[in-house]
Amino acid sequence: MSLLATLKDAQKAAMKAKDKPRLTAIRAVLAEVKQREIDNQTTLDDAGITSVLVKLVKQRRDSYTQYKDAGREDLADVEAGEITVLESFLPQPLSEEEIATLIDSAIADTGAAGMQDMGKVMGVIKAKAEGRADMGKVSGLIKQKLSA
Structure with a gap:
């Protein structure tokens, strides 16, 4: 199963489970994938979608650090949750x-x-x-x- 199909299935499951934080993170990935496909007029393969996931995780980590430094634990927790969701779609890390x-x-x-x-x-x-x-x-x- 392709990564895009996996993301879409996860989106459906999150909708059914009414899991808003997970749904928000998945929708962000799908929106970024669609935007890249439109901008480049191509269809992204799994490697392209993985690079989108990596970019979004990096953005979330930067935001998490900034929120922590500013003392905004509530927003930092939201970012940490999104990082967890996004990382679940990335391949297993190398040792x-x-x-x-x-x-x-x-x-x-x-x-x-x-x-x-x-x-x-x-x-x-x-x-x-x-x-x-x-x-x-x-x-x-x-x-x-x-x-x-």
Whole structure:
């Protein structure tokens, strides 16, 4: 079953269960997917929908941090709930060992020798780990490997 079909089924289930927080988060994803499809005049595949989910989770995390810093626990809790819902549609996260193996193989595949090859390595890894790993942390690990 495609990710879009899964999202639509989850939307129906949330409507039937009258689960407003979950329904709100799912509708946000579906709206963003539809907007991207209209803007780019294409149909998004699972990888495209995953990138939308990653973007929305990142936005929610930023909002959560800002609300926490401002002392708005009520709004921070709403964002935390949406993060949980959105993350449930993302693929299983990679373990530290899997990330290290992925980085090593990407460096070997691209023949990266130094920091000037960072973009090549990130391109290979992003295609394989999008939504399954924090790309900021992955970037830091790649920098450590390439500068060593």
